[in-house]
Amino acid sequence: MSELDGLSRGAGKEPFFEAPQSGGLVAVDPIERHRYMLSTRERVQPKPATTEDFRFPVDTAVSVRTEAISLPSVVSVHVRDEEGAPLCEAEHFAFEELPAGRYTVELSAPIKLYLLVESPITLHATAETMRIEFGEETAVVVGARSHHDQPAATVTTTSDSEDLMRAVSTFGSALKTVSPERSFPTLRGHPPLVELGDELDLAGLEPPDSGVVIELPADRRMILIAAPLAYYLGARLVPGDEPLLRADTGFQYDLDGPLGFERTVERTLKQVFFLDCLTRTEGLSPVAVHERGALEGDLELDFAALYDRSLADQLETYLAVPFETLEAHLPKWKLTTHVEPTASSVEMLPFAVNDLAIVRCGETTNAPNPATAGVMEGDGAPIAESARRESFTRSASSGTVVQPEDTFVEPELDDSLEQMWVGEGTPVNASKAAIEAYRHHLDRTPTAGDIGITVVCNDATMDEERDFINEVYGERDELPFDITVERELTTAELKAVLSSRTDFLHYIGHVDPEGFECADGKLDATTLESVGVDAFLLNACQSYRQGMALIEHGAIGGIVTLSDVLNCEAVRIGRTLARLLNCGFPLRPALDIARDESIMGEEYLVVGDGTLSIAQAESLTANLLHIERNGDLFDLTFSAYHTSRTGMGTLVIPYLDNSEYHISTEDIQEKGLTKDELMDFFSLSDDPVKIDGKLRWSSQIGADEL
Structure with missing residues (x-):
């Protein structure tokens, strides 16, 4: 018998529920690849329920009987009365008691959830978990709504x-x-x-x-x-x-x-x-x-x-x-x-x-190919040439192949978090949109199983990156990952990988405009009939054209390179991107952050739909922290990046004492934190942290390092 029991595992695009034999109820969004566990002490038997009793739109609903529900993380919870009027809200360290009545409990989880219950309610939250108690076993109707939104026509x-x-x-x-x-x-x-x-x-x-x-x-x-x-x-x-x-x-x-x-x-x-x-x-x-x-x-x-x-x-x-x-x-x-x-x-x-x-339809300027832009070191030598003496490139050819027929354009940038280019040519400092990618996203195939990650390393000399990212992807206990590692594939084998259904492909090896270098020759992605990969990182030289071909034939979004990249810098970028993507950052902001970690960051470009994430963030947004020392205290600047679950207008709150909700998502500041307060904040989730000019991860920073 399967370890999951209960309702249908969701053949369509709507959210559905699973009931593990160990107890609890798992809400699953098969399109956005999100899932959320509502824990119960006992095993529950979910039954289909009507969605018509909810005052807010839900896609599907089930009824279970339980005396309490525990959440794996603290989310924003709002309780409303029978008429929909708000009664209370709860966050970290909350304690709320409501008498017997008919309530709607709204959970801002990775999947939007609503509970309908007629009973007393007690809400109790710590720094890391939340529990909703009903006094005694009672019927709870659970409704789920996907954040995925289809055009009407x-x-x-x-x-x-x-x-x-x-x-x-x-x-x-x-x-x-x-x-x-x-x-x-x-x-x-x-x-x-x-x-x-x-x-x-x-x-x-x-x-x-x-x-x-x-x-x-x-x-x-x-x-x-x-x-x-x-x-x-x-x-x-x-x-x-x-x-x-x-x-x-x-x-x-x-x-x-x-x-x-x-x-x-x-x-x-x-x-x-x-x-x-x-x-x-x-x-x-x-x-x-x-x-x-x-x-x-x-x-x-x-x-x-x-x-x-x-x-x-x-x-x-x-x-x-x-x-x-x-x-x-x-x-x-x-x-x-x-x-x-x-x-x-x-x-x-x-x-x-x-x-x-x-x-914006403002003026654009023709820009030089980044491969020949001549980013300089202090002694006036091009960085790429200086570093080349200590590292090899990931080019499939003997030297840099400039792509002269490509026109590089540089739009006039503003202060938005992300920039996107719609039009002919290859953008500098902006992602390259493709209409096919967005259409593929709308048609994304529902998948009820684990998040599929395929790592392909087609050059044994690049095992350093392969070994690291194999450890990074799927390290989060609350999310099920299915990771496959392939090595030195032939053209037929790589074609089969590209055509098979997977959420993310991390490719390490050699690429040039003519194709992927394989054990027995080159595979040109333009010859593929279909692509089953949703998102990809082609961490190889000159992978732009092959990446655009993947988009044209079925992929949604990816990260590519415009020219030759040094292996040492590709490893640095690959490591950083793997961690950011695993934390729930969408492609576009992940690359924006990772670029700063390498002298060759500008050689990388997002193509297709840059809003795509391969994993859900631990909170509603994907967060980047900046820490500055202020004597014995610390100043925290909190930047929240939108995911598929959020957008303009989402409220953000850093979970610290006396924190407030913010409409803004960047440069939210909390000053004068003690070391203990900062470490408590780090413990809430594993986020990237900029401290002393270096990118670290909150789970790996010890108090003795501050």
Whole structure:
């Protein structure tokens, strides 16, 4: 008999539940590859339950009988009454008691979970675990919702500007509300897909009746830039002589301000979104947030009254606040998408807008091939040439093969956490988007089993990296990994590996633009019929073209190299990336952090969908810590990177005494920590830590090292 019993193991894409014979209930998301254990003292027998009794959307539900549920980690817990009104919230070191009643318990776990129960409730949390007690054995209905969100339909449009406006106007149909709660990522659905065609077909979709329109000249560039703002406001794009935001109350706002159209639209989106995050604290989630406390005295806004007013009235009030008053408190934006203003770029818009990205169509400059950019050491010699004397490269050829037909472009970067390029050419300092990758992500095959990691080392001289990463992947006890290590494969064997279903491929060896070097020749990925690998790291020289071929034939995202890389530097990058990916960092932020650890970091590039993670983070976000010594005390700067479970509008809290919720995800500071407080914080999860200029891991830092 299987060690798992109970309900179906999930043939479809919806979350499902497993009941281990040892007890408890495991919620599984087969698309996002997340799982979460609800422990019970006894073995439970889950039965299918209706989802209709939940006030919040859930995909599937089961009923179990138990007297208590224990969680493997401390997550944010909110308890609501029968009408949905919030009663209490619990975090680390919480203790809450509620009398007998009918409650909804919301768990912000790797899979969104809700408990329906009619009983007393006691919540008790330590630094590392949480327990929910019901007094005696009672029926508990457990509902699960995936963070994976599918577009409702596909819209077809021509390249005509007015048709493009009408197509982009359908994006707002994905909003689940036009209240300030749409600033929560879970209440912003995925916009419909867009395809170019011979005629306009809106698939029956219409934006919500928000009372807001955006007037624009017939200019493709303006349409692309305005798309995220139109989506967030549920606004229609309509033709007009000048770019204006108009409301049915008569309010209008100039979108072509002194800084120009692009920057004015960006500021408008950031300002409205941020003030929505403050106003929503008067709604369904009355949580005190740091930014509201810091600004409330300066703003003099009646947030309670604002919450109940129309969107048009809210906009008029919001946009009367000087941007400079808010600027220092705005959340760090997750993503800027730099877009070539071509008709085909509209097909990438739904994916950029789903991330609430800032869209820019600014100037780009041609950049030199990073392989010939001549990064210099102090003595004026190129670093690569100096280091080459002490290490070999991973090139399959005798020397560097420059790829002259590739055009390198360098978009004008801003201060978002991540940068993405949509268009022809190879970007410098940004990831390379590919529409095929995002479509593959939407069609990702559900998998109920362990996370599959395949390590291929096709050169015995590179065993150092193979041995290390074989230890790193799957070291987390709470996540099941299935790790396969392959060595010196033939072309037929590597083809079989690339065609087989696996979550992540870590390739170590030689690659050039013509293919992967194998024991009996080269395998060119462009000849593959299909690729079963979801994500990959091709830690070899000049792997860009082969990586793009993997994306074209079925992969979702990966990390590649633009030129030759020294073996010693490739080992350093490979080690760092393996640890970051294992901790739950998505591809794009993982590479951004790892780049700083190597003199050849700029040779590496994310291709495809950089939001993909191969493992779930221990908390809702993947966290990077910066530690500075302050005498006998320590200052902590906490940066949280969004994962598939989060997005713009997620609340973040560092679990320290007197910590507050933050809307921002970067540079959250806690000053004057003692050594004991810092070590207690390190014990909560294994996170990367920048200390004394070096990247360490919190689980490996002892008190005697501080």
